[in-house]
Amino acid sequence: LEARKQKSTVEAKMGFDRILVVDDDEDIRMIAEMSLGEVGGWQVRVAESGRRALELALEHAPDVILLDFMMPGMSGKDTFFAFAANPKLSGVPVIFLTARAQKSEVEALVNMGARGVIPKPFDPMTLSDEIRGMLEPT
Amino acid sequence: VSSAHPPPDEEELNRLRKSEARLRAILEAAIDAIITTTDRGVITSVNPSAVRIFGYEEHEMVGQNIRMLMPEPFHSRHDGYVQRYRETGEPRVIGIGRIVEGRRRDGSTFPLELTLSEVRLEDGTRKFAGIARDVSDRQAGESALRESEARFRDLFENASDLIQATDVQGRILLANRAWRRTLGFDAERVAGLRVRDVIAADFHDESLPAFHRTWDDFDTKRIRTELEASDGRRVVVDGTVWCRTHNDRVVATWAIFRDVTREVELERVKKEFVSVVSHELRTPLTSIRGSLGLLNGGVAGELPEKAARLIDVANKNTERLIRLVNEILDLDKLEAGKLELRVERVDVAQMVRSVVESISTLAGQGSVNIAHDVDPSLTVAGDPDRLEQVLTNLVANAIKFSPADSMVRVQASALEDMVKVAVVDQGAGIEASDLPKLFLKFQQLEPADRRAHEGSGLGLAISKAIVEAHHGNIGVDSAPGEGSTFWFTVPMDARSRHAEPARARVLVAAGDEEFRSKLIAAFEPLGLEAAGAATASQAFAQLEASKFDAVLVDQSLQQGDGWQLVRSIRDLDARQRIAVMSDFIQSEHETTRRIEELGLSMVLGKPVTTRFVAETMGAVIDDSFGRPRLIASRSALADKLASLRAGFRETLVGRLDELEGNIRQALAEGVESQAFRSALHAAHKLRGTAGTYGFAHVGAYVASIEQQLEAMLHQGETDFAKLWNDLRLAREAMDETP
Secondary structure, X not given: OHHHXXXXXXXXXXXXXXXXXXXXXXXXXXXXXXXXXXXXXXXXXXXXXXXXXHHHHHHHOOOEEEEEOOXXXXXXXXXHHHHHHOOOOOXXXXXXXXXXXXXXXXXHHHHXXXXXXXXXXXXXXXXXXXXXXXXXXX | OHHHOOOXXXXXXXXXXXXXXXXXXXXXXXXXXXXXXXXXXXXXXXXXXXXXXXXXXXXXXXXXXXXXXXXXXXHHHHHHHHHHHHHHOOOXXXXXXXXXXXXOOOOOEEEEEEEEEEEXXXXXXXXXXXXXXXXXXXXXXXXXXXXXXXXXXXHHHHOOOEEEEEOOOOEEEEEOHHHHHHHOOOHHHHHOOEHHHHEOHHXXXXXXXXXXXXXXXXXXXXXXXXXXXXXXXXXXXXXXXXXXXXXXXXXXXXXXXEXXXXXXXXXXXXXXXXXXXXXXXHHHHHHHHXXXXXXXXXXXXXXXXXXXXXXXXHHHHHHHHHHHHHHHHHHHHHHXXXXXXXXXXXXXXXXXXXXXXXXXXXXXXXXXXEEEEEOOOOEEEEOHHHHHHHHHHHHHHHHHOOOOOOEEEEEEXXXXXXXXXXXXXXXXXXXXXXXXXXXXXXXXXXXXXXXXXXXXXXXXXXXXXHHHHOOOOEEEEEOOOOOEEEEEEEEEOHHHHOOOOOOOEEEEEOOOHHHHHHHHHHHHHHOOEEEEEOEHHHHHHHHHHOOOOEEEEEXXXXXXXXXXXXXXXXXXXXXXXXXXXXXXXXXXXXXHHHHHHHOXXXXXXXXXXXXXXXXXXXXXXXXXXXOOOHHHHHHXXXXXXXXXXXXXXXXXXXXXXXXXXXXXXXXXXXXXXXXXXXXXXXXXXXXXXXXXXXXXXXXXXXXXXXXXXHHHHHHOOOOHHHHHHHHHHXXXXXXXXX
């Protein structure tokens, strides 16, 4: 774990260290926060809804947003488009978390402009690596 | 002689006799009863058929009144008819084809068709001739027809399916009870209905044309549509529709509907359930997996040993549960025909290789050997991910049910326009009675040995669904004690039907995975096919399973001695071409001894480029180096190696220069800069390259440089003196390496 943390800190200094996690499930928010914060070395903010995510994002300017796709009320998709519509946020990469991972659905999200899609349930020990992998310029 | 002609009256008489004989013959032979009577109804003659039909002897009838052959009431009334006819001349029964009743001698009656004619004789008296045909059979046929119609009407009326007939204008001609009840119309109201009145309005465009056909294509059509009952209720039906024609014109359209409202509802509930599984089950699973994963990963601190074991159990079973959920969803999509296949050209040999390699990695270097032998020209049209899923499942099953030290073989062959992939194991085999169960859902046979079988019981059902989605077949050939062969077929890719000539094949036995795969890739441009083995037993298994033109044995083999493998190969096949690659060539004398003893084609000393190895192996297969006279060509090899090393040296010097430049720039621009990342990347790459090419000391110094760069990122400071010193030492080490 120590080695992992060190490595993550190195990566964090390479430009991405602030992440906003949006999920309506409290437990998942906590786990993502621990996983990304303690294993991945991110500065984590969490939001329980799309609306709250917009406020937090404007306030904290995250480097990346991890967004649950299925949320009551303002859905992940709605939230995504709200980010895209805001000039201050439109450049922030969005990675979807989803319980549906059919190829076509993943492709649809990526075509929409999402940086990536991570299926639930995710592995908390590698979640950070997965996100960083998606953020690396190809 | 001239008086030979008979007298004319004699001739006339003869003719009459002949004519009468002919007439009699006709009467005798007639199937119908022919009876003549006087104008008072007294029978004057009967023919044999009359005797047969009525059951009286001829003498019993002749002289009797014809009414003896009639049942009541005609029997009593007949005299009256005759009387009236004689008085008024008004015929009642004269003419053709009346159906009347006759009475046989035994009193039984039967229908007969009667043709009656009147003959007036020269003396003015009249005679009647009657021709009577027994039509019992015909009448029986007609009544059977009526009965069968009644039977069909019963079936029609009482069928549980909805049945209707419509005319070409779409008016409903007939509708059975189930139809009327389900849709709530009584028989009178049906008469005024048109088909468009009962098909739900939003299905008109889709469904009405099926009922308004003015031509018949001799096909029954299947439709799914929705009907609307008189109270507005919707009824979902699956229907079969066909046309009835008469004289080449459509006269009616028939339809049978099955009410599937409940099934459709069930289907919807099931879909909803699957969606619940998908979302509602995955959400808690995310939390469980997350919590356990973090605990297991030490995020909450070091766990007491017992707790760690328990968490490990929970963690493993969570993974298993996730797999099960995924498989259920997979199968659901497959069964609903919703699996998305990305069909492309799939190289079967490559697929088999990749599956076998990933399974060997996953399963560790287990005690079961996997061998594969696939014609490299075989390609199929399929979804590569899904086909790999099937093959992985079959191979994993085979391993699971294989005894220790046995062999699993993967084979593929062309079968007309299909490719058959087979996985052969040496397991316990399967009872014939169990075979049909194998591909059903949630079926696991009692395992022969109780090793952990963590399967969901869905693997083969999923495989079957995937293969069938590819228009292929899946099956198993097995018998107890004889192992099992699980196989599937997939359509051949159109282009691969013109098979390329088989390429020469090389087996690469090398422990280091990266080196092995680089070597395998290096054979490709030379037109050679290469397969890899990480261990001696894998290599041996492959050699047993298929033919290779040459074997390359690297001394870096995992688990086992390369020389031992070489000896085993030699025992297996005295003529097999074998080349050995060694980290260092011991003494020339020792190497020569082994080359001669084992009949080697070549001994290669590292470092070498993979391309050089591949070219050398090409030469070995061509026999251009000769066998086993490696000694003769060793000096040439040594020269070649020396020049190659010089090449590496130049490359490395260039890389070191590049690294130094990167570091200088990075120091000027700070750790956030692109240059810093490039420097880190360059150091990482150089460390790998130096190691691969045998410049181990250089590699060690570069590794130290890499560490210092990371420390800089990490802690924001580094020992610059050490960094420059390491760079200098790396250059010196290179100069010192021979």
